[in-house]
Amino acid sequence: MEVVQLQRSFLEYTSSLFQEGFLDAQFSQLQQLQDESNPQFVMEVVTLFFEDTERLLNDLTTALDQSNVDFKKVDAHVHQLKGSSSSIGAQRVTNVCIPFRNTCEEQNIQGCLRCLQLVKQEYFLVKNKLEALFRLEQQIVAAGGVIPMVE
Amino acid sequence: MASSSSSFMGFGDGERPHVLAVDDSLVDRKLIERLLTSSACKVTTAENGQRALELLGLGEGQRVLSIDPKVNLIITDYCMPGMTGFDLLKKVKESSMLKDIPVVIVSSENVPTRMKKCLEEGAQEFLLKPLKQSDVKKLRCHMTKVNHSSDGKLCIGR
Numbered sequence: 001m002e003v004v005q006l007q008r009s010f011l012e013y014t015s016s017l018f019q020e021g022f023l024d025a026q027f028s029q030l031q032q033l034q035d036e037s038n039p040q041f042v043m044e045v046v047t048l049f050f051e052d053t054e055r056l057l058n059d060l061t062t063a064l065d066q067s068n069v070d071f072k073k074v075d076a077h078v079h080q081l082k083g084s085s086s087s088i089g090a091q092r093v094t095n096v097c098i099p100f101r102n103t104c105e106e107q108n109i110q111g112c113l114r115c116l117q118l119v120k121q122e123y124f125l126v127k128n129k130l131e132a133l134f135r136l137e138q139q140i141v142a143a144g145g146v147i148p149m150v151e
Numbered sequence: 152m153a154s155s156s157s158s159f160m161g162f163g164d165g166e167r168p169h170v171l172a173v174d175d176s177l178v179d180r181k182l183i184e185r186l187l188t189s190s191a192c193k194v195t196t197a198e199n200g201q202r203a204l205e206l207l208g209l210g211e212g213q214r215v216l217s218i219d220p221k222v223n224l225i226i227t228d229y230c231m232p233g234m235t236g237f238d239l240l241k242k243v244k245e246s247s248m249l250k251d252i253p254v255v256i257v258s259s260e261n262v263p264t265r266m267k268k269c270l271e272e273g274a275q276e277f278l279l280k281p282l283k284q285s286d287v288k289k290l291r292c293h294m295t296k297v298n299h300s301s302d303g304k305l306c307i308g309r
Contacts, residue, residue, distance in 0.1 A: 026281045026283070029283050029284060030182075032284065033186065033189055033284070038185065041185060043180050045178060045182060045185075048177050048178050048181055049178050052176075052177055052178055076232075079230070079259075080176065082259065082269065083176055083178075083179065083259045083280065084176055084178040084179065086280065087178050087179050087182050087280065087281040087282075088178065088182075089175070089281075093236065099241050114301075147239050
């Protein structure tokens with residue numbers, strides 16, 4: 001595929017992710033921090049986010065599976081997830097963390113389980129989208145093009 | 152927009168300010184490191200307060216060093232397990248060796264009482280996460296000069 005077509009696809013796809021609320025302005029901050037001396041910065045941070053989140057989701061699943069749920073511990077994990085998702089601009093994940101913290105405070109196990117399900121959903125959605133975005137970037141670079149900056 | 156940061160704020164060529172960034176989140180450490188290096192700072196990261204104190208020469212079992220740890224700014228997350236950012240701030244301000252190093256607290260939660268107590272304890276600034284490039288540019292004026300860390304701050308007031 002031509003570089004120009006790939007670049008257009010990249011810009012359209014990125015725009016849609018912002019429009020649909022998967023990503024917010026913080027993601028643009030990450031993109032602005034990427035340059036010739038740090039060409040993989042976005043992918044590196046996002047990869048750390050994926051690893052961190054998958055660990056947290058496992059910990060949350062385990063914590064909520066206990067006969068005597070430690071809600072403080074659950075809340076601490078959610079707080080971490082809220083923070084890291086916010087730092088990379090994964091808005092929809094961050095947004096689910098807010099009611100999740102409320103259900104922890106209320107010690108509402110069913111509420112927590114529902115929120116965990118939602119947060120997993122949103123996480124895997126944004127993960128798929130970002131991986132698709134990175135693949136587009138790789139295609140552009142492989143075709144000899146430059147990754148365009150999103151306005 | 153290129154910024155000639157080498158002579159910015161009185162730091163000469165090769166005199167990049169050294170920032171110690173403390174945060175238990177790996178994602179946030181990566182972000183703060185990049186934000187600071189993009190602003191021409193040297194960065195050392197620590198994952199908790201204990202480690203930060205060790206790097207500053209004030210760890211448990213370490214003899215108090217008379218050597219200047221050469222850190223021009225400490226930026227720490229507030230919410231950390233074990234020693235919080237506030238605890239770290241207090242320890243730094245209680246130390247005759249470290250008390251002149253400016254400390255900035257960052258937090259994901261906008262709690263006015265939290266902000267107030269940090270500022271009262273001697274923090275230079277309280278910033279909200281997630282951190283952006285505009286926040287880091289603000290930090291430069293809080294950094295002490297590289298070779299004269301006890302010569303006071305580069306801007307008056309907050």
